[in-house]
Amino acid sequence: MVVWRQYLVPEAQAAKVTYGKQNTKKYIVIHETDNEKSGADADAYARLQFNGMHREASWHLTVDDKEAVQSFEFNYACGGAGSAKGNLQGIQITICVNSDGDYSQAVHNAAEVVARIMRDESIPIENVVQHYYFSGKNCPRKMREGQANWLQFLAYIKNAPIGTVRKRKIPTDIERYHVVTGTYETRQAAENVHDVFKYRFGWGVHMEQISDKWRLKTALFTSKAEAKAAEKKIKAAQLSEVTDVIAE
Numbered sequence: 001m002v003v004w005r006q007y008l009v010p011e012a013q014a015a016k017v018t019y020g021k022q023n024t025k026k027y028i029v030i031h032e033t034d035n036e037k038s039g040a041d042a043d044a045y046a047r048l049q050f051n052g053m054h055r056e057a058s059w060h061l062t063v064d065d066k067e068a069v070q071s072f073e074f075n076y077a078c079g080g081a082g083s084a085k086g087n088l089q090g091i092q093i094t095i096c097v098n099s100d101g102d103y104s105q106a107v108h109n110a111a112e113v114v115a116r117i118m119r120d121e122s123i124p125i126e127n128v129v130q131h132y133y134f135s136g137k138n139c140p141r142k143m144r145e146g147q148a149n150w151l152q153f154l155a156y157i158k159n160a161p162i163g164t165v166r167k168r169k170i171p172t173d174i175e176r177y178h179v180v181t182g183t184y185e186t187r188q189a190a191e192n193v194h195d196v197f198k199y200r201f202g203w204g205v206h207m208e209q210i211s212d213k214w215r216l217k218t219a220l221f222t223s224k225a226e227a228k229a230a231e232k233k234i235k236a237a238q239l240s241e242v243t244d245v246i247a248e
């Protein structure tokens with residue numbers, strides 16, 4: 001069980017250390033801190049980012065052997081990947097290598113968090129890549145040196161049980177939520193529901209393809225209560241048996 005908490009960099013600061021809210025979220029990019037100093041854990045890095053690091057070193061989420069701490073909402077394009085493509089299309093995840101932490105546990109935790117993000121953001125395993133993939137930097141270094149095998153890491157992700165990541169939100173910004181439906185067998189079935197959402201309920205909505213099925217994701221609601229009310233509405237109209245509320 002990994003606790004995922006947010007310690008979000010405030011908007012004004014985020015504007016300075018990212019490329020803005022233009023991340024297309026196609027990839028999950030794996031990094032390491034490369035800092036073995038004792039105490040250089042996820043909390044420490046989240047605080048550093050909160051207090052203002054520079055653009056080239058911004059990333060979304062830091063994971064250690066105890067927890068995962070999120071610094072930026074994923075729609076921000078952080079600078080950590082070292083190339084425009086990686087920065088504008090990647091969710092940057094950094095694993096701690098602090099000497100007072102358990103590195104292999106941190107790698108396990110990162111795998112569970114990555115599995116959760118893949119599910120929430122509809123990102124396939126093929127698009128989970130190393131920082132090296134985008135810029136040739138030797139990162140994540142320990143993993144690349146074989147201290148945790150990359151293929152093993154991908155296997156952990158594939159086998160990560162759903163529901164082992166517990167999100168604990170400590171908001172520093174306004175919270176916003178999408179509602180997602182279950183999947184529909186055909187595009188037409190999803191389109192019918194899409195039209196109800198759009199023209200009857202007045203919601204912004206888009207369709208997402210997940211392998212050969214389709215699901216719907218609403219535009220953002222500005223509170224959890226609103227998102228929960230939308231879920232109720234969907235269930236009451238029997239448009240989807242299952243729904244989920246996900247944070248932006």
Ligand SMILES: [Zn+2]
Pocket residue numbers: 030031032080131137139140
């Ligand atoms: Zn890196």
